[in-house]
């Protein structure tokens with residue numbers, strides 16, 4: 001037989017469809033067995049849970065309409081993809097050029113028997129088994145080479161759930177500066193909103209960042225340490241020298257990232273512009289950074305002009321904004337934490353307080369009076 005490219009692709013698609021049908025059939029079977037095994041009491045409890053989860057169900061219905069691209073399917077990216085798959089995201093685009101290695105088994109998600117497979121292939125297989133309703137598109141290549149970069153841009157702008165539409169969000173889960181810059185360049189040019197994530201080489205801190213081209217600082221606006229200090233990253237990252245990695249830190253960062261993704265896509269809570277995580281002191285700094293008018297990326301500057309125009313055209317709403325000046329005290333991070341939410345918002349976020357016996361409080365309820373400014377120095381001066 002001589003297959004043309006089109007027929008091979010068609011056959012692959014058909015095989016995928018049939019595999020998905022098979023997984024769905026198997027899952028239906030599990031559900032029936034599960035219901036039969038439950039006692040009447042358990043069934044009542046189960047049904048109550050279903051009612052309570054009605055609001056959550058609404059979210060589930062909504063999330064099915066979104067497409068997210070995950071660039072880098074390593075320690076953070078694979079867990080991120082799994083969480084989104086389990087939440088029922090509509091479509092996932094996975095980009096990674098690497099293979100699964102036995103040496104990385106201290107991280108989550110991949111399994112020893114997958115060693116040698118491409119990360120995107122192994123991930124798609126696992127994720128499709130977890131949730132066959134999610135559409136997957138995988139690209140086993142390095143986005144930083146010229147040809148792949150063009151293809152990457154094309155898929156970001158056309159690879160949505162409905163072919164031809166852009167994706168809703170791009171997530172950077174890569175471990176190097178070059179790849180971050182490539183994502184930054186692509187997203188600035190396309191005006192694509194994306195989120196950055198990172199874990200430090202000593203594995204005890206990390207961060208997530210929301211980047212809205214033209215509005216918030218892009219990756220080139222606020223130069224990261226390696227650029228500021230003018231150190232070549234290649235000399236920092238030597239061949240064969242593996243950076244420390246902890247599944248805990250990576251799991252926390254992936255959790256923070258996906259939480260922010262859900263809040264952003266489903267429009268609930270406060271979406272973080274920047275959220276840091278320092279594992280040594282359990283310190284979570286937040287901040288918002290405006291785009292730099294002198295940014296080196298010309299598309300960033302162009303997006304800033306666009307944003308300014310849009311802001312000027314927007315009808316003025318009379319809101320008295322009190323701008324608080326953030327004082328940078330002399331602490332290790334040069335950052336002071338300022339509570340950014342109002343009392344009313346805090347109340348709304350914590351919900352109604354249940355009627356509890358005296359002396360018992362709910363651990364996650366925010367206390368009635370919150371002092372506004374916490375200084376890092378205050379918190380740690382007595383330690």
Ligand SMILES: [Zn+2]
Nearest residue numbers: 218221295300
């Ligand atoms: Zn910029």
